[in-house]
Amino acid sequence: MMKSRMFVAPRALISRQSFLGYCLWSTVRAVSTLVCATFGAFVALRIAPADPLTMLAAGRQLDPALEAAWRLRYGFGQPILVQYLIYMHNLLQGDFGLSYYYAGKPVVALIEPALRMTILWQIPALALAIAGAIALAMTTANTRSRWVDSATNWLLLIGFSTPEFVVATVLVSIFALQLHMLPVAGVTTPIHFVLPSICMALPLCASLSQVLRNELTEVFQKDYTRTARAKGLSALRILTAHALPNAALPFLMVVSYQIGRCIGGAFLIESIFNIPGVGRLAVSAVLQRDYPVVLAVTVVMTLAFVASSLLVDLLAGFLDPRIHGSER
Secondary structure, rough: OOOOOOOOOOOOHHHHHHHHHHHHHHHHHHHHHHHHHHHHHHHHOOOOOOHHHHHHHHOOOHHHHHHHHHHHHHOOOOOOHHHHHHHHHHOOOOOOEEEEEEEEOOOHHHHHHHHHHHHHHHHHHHHHHHHHHHHHHHOOOOOOHHHHHHHHHHHHHHHHHHHHHHHHHHHHHHHHHHHHOOOOOOOOHHHHHHHHHHHHHHHHHHHHHHHHHHHHHHHHHHHHHHHHHHEEEEEEEEHHHHHHHHHHHHHHHHHHHHHHHHHHHHHHHHHHHHOOOHHHHHHHHHHHHHHHHHHHHHHHHHHHHHHHHHHHHHHHHHHHHHOOOOOO
């Protein structure tokens, strides 16, 4: 009698299928997070004590035809779930609604230049924070001096616990008012972005450096690092070839989570330095009760955070198969 043979899938096929399933699950989780967050913000603003049509009219006498068109376009008077579905349908077409304060001006016309401005000054801030965190962590992670270790921990604690407005006040006092080296406010030249970028980068650099430093310290205790040291490899070679690649993944995940914090921190920094970005637009919209603009900023912040988290999750699954269970 012939023995039945069990088909065993190749390991590469199992790994590929597992990774695709992991990508699908990560995408579903990201989309559900985006939907829940935007729905919560939408409901919170829709139940505000104000009639949307009255706010859109901004004191004008509405033409009945225009009022009917607005009701149909945005679903005013429909159940809240129907209004949300209409909003998301319009959002996918690039329609964020109409501004209340600016008398029916499209929100996208307000948020697009503000978002460009925020990205313009936050990219160097994020790059400066990442470069500083890597340099500081690589310099101090494997130190054997207790004094250097204590001083580094003390400086990092001060760095990520100091509020942005305190950092901004110190920077303006020193470099603008005392030394007259940098301008206080404005966006006319790239040098105007130096102070806000440093103000954003310092607390972020301290937070990222603490994470990377802890990861590197843990990696230096691993057997493969000790083996490399026993083989006579230089400290720089061990750091760049063994320690840093293994500590990079948790560091990248923390970087992705900090993107949402960057946009949130822009609210205060852009107000201090008079930068016409998303943060200052959101503050003005809150004070003016311009709810469509507030909702648009919330959607943009949530989308940036979810997209960056999804990207890092997919990268983590690609670089480390153990995350999606392909290691058996």
